[in-house]
Amino acid sequence: MNTILVSMVSRRSATVLAANLVLTLALKTVPVEAATESSCPSQSVQVTRARFREFLDLLLVHKDPRQAFERFAAPDLIQHNAAFGTSRESTIGQWVKTQADPASRFEVLSVLVDGSLGAARFHGIMHGGERGATVAQFVRFSCGRIAEIWDVFQPDSAGS
Numbered sequence: 825m826n827t828i829l830v831s832m833v834s835r836r837s838a839t840v841l842a843a844n845l846v847l848t849l850a851l852k853t854v855p856v857e858a859a860t861e862s863s864c865p866s867q868s869v870q871v872t873r874a875r876f877r878e879f880l881d882l883l884l885v886h887k888d889p890r891q892a893f894e895r896f897a898a899p900d901l902i903q904h905n906a907a908f909g910t911s912r913e914s915t916i917g918q919w920v921k922t923q924a925d926p927a928s929r930f931e932v933l934s935v936l937v938d939g940s941l942g943a944a945r946f947h948g949i950m951h952g953g954e955r956g957a958t959v960a961q962f963v964r965f966s967c968g969r970i971a972e973i974w975d976v977f978q979p980d981s982a983g984s
Contacts, residue, residue, distance in 0.1 A: 864967035872965050873937040879970065880944055884930035889919035898969040905975045915973070927952030940965040955980035 875896055882892035893901070893916050901912035908918040922928070930948040937943075942963045949956035957979045964972040 876942040880932050887923045889916045898971045902972045925951045
């Protein structure tokens with residue numbers, strides 16, 4: 825029945841539904857002790873949003889994954905996208921490969937932050953002449969740094 829419902833909604837709505845599902849599942853994986861962060865100074869939503877936007881700018885606009893992750897991600901970052909490995913270093917390496925083509929380009933479409941959780945939607949084209957994909961990326965901040973990342977990819981269709 826869920827498949828029928830998803831096929832009846834627009835592609836944009838389906839992306840939102842998938843993003844909500846991933847965020848819901850992601851939140852269930854956060855241990856209670858990690859969520860309280862009692863040993864860290866409190867970060868305002870505005871500071872977290874600014875840090876997330878700076879991270880996305882370095883990663884996607886300036887195409888500098890090493891600086892983005894070393895500056896804004898925890899050394900023990902947990903990456904939940906198997907294609908990117910599981911660590912900060914493997915994630916940097918995959919982003920370097922993803923952005924290797926000088927014709928690759930990425931555009932941040934929206935950024936949302938609620939407490940220590942962030943979500944970004946961006947469009948990327950890895951090689952000139954390709955259609956690309958829209959990505960929803962979810963992050964959890966801990967002690968002012970990105971501690972976990974989840975991604976949902978939706979390849980562009982021929983008519984989009």
